[in-house]
Amino acid sequence: MQKILVSACLLGEKVRYDGGDSRQSGLIAQWQSEGRLISICPEVAGGLPIPRPPAEIVSGSADAVLRGRGSVQRQNGEDVTDAFVDGAERALALCMKHQIGFAILKEGSPSCGVNSVNDGRFSGIKIDGEGVAACLLRRHGIDVFSEQEVEQLALLLND
Template sequence: MQKILVSRCLLGHHVRYDGGAHGPFGVLQRWQAEGRIVPLCPEVAGGLPTPRPPAEIPGGQGAAVLDGVVQVVTVDGEDVTAAFVEGAEQALALVQRHGIRLALLKARSPSCGNLENYDGTFTGRKVAGEGVTAALLRRAGVRVFNEAQLAEADAALAELERGDGN
């Protein structure tokens, strides 16, 4: 059975930077009942507390963080790059351990965002980009979806189960 890595906040766990949560959504409840979900909050796994100050990536590019070009910083100016990279590496270890090929991660998160992120100015401005964990997983060949793409993720999972997924 194919497993899927899922952001813990999407499962209703209160691990977001502000102590909040989302979900769980119907599809996630089904996946959970089927035993498919491997839950993770990369930021908490990397050692950050809940709640914690908001953090953003200048330019919104998690790949640039992995390449050492930019840092992840909090609204207070604290460099939290090491925790974000550690959380991404823990996510990759789970993916490798469980043979995971799909991830459902929180949109616009500096860890998990897969299509867009905040630009690092803490003004709410969004840019095309991805979080640190999403970038590392994508580099490893994992398809990353967000909660607005649940139907697509479910279809991709079904393809993998049938043996005709990438």
């Protein structure tokens, strides 16, 4: 059975920066009951606490962060880049260990954003882009989907 990496918050784990979750029903819940999902919160895996101050990619893109040319910071300027990179590497290691080729990640997150992230000014405005973990997984050939794209993944898995 094909395993799928999934953001822990989507399974109802209270790991979001605000101590909450983003539980999903439908296919994600079904796949969870079938034992297909391997969960991770890259931010927590990288050593950040729950709850934690929000962070955003403030300089460069996720790709720039992974190349050491960008940063992830909290609103007070505290640099948390290393924790985000470490968490992304741990997510990739799980994929390699379990031979995972697909991931469902939380849209909008600076770690897991698939198509959008915050603008880096703590304005609440989303821009096109991806999170650090999503970027690293894609670099290594893992197909990444947001929680809004689960149906597309289901079509691929049924082929």
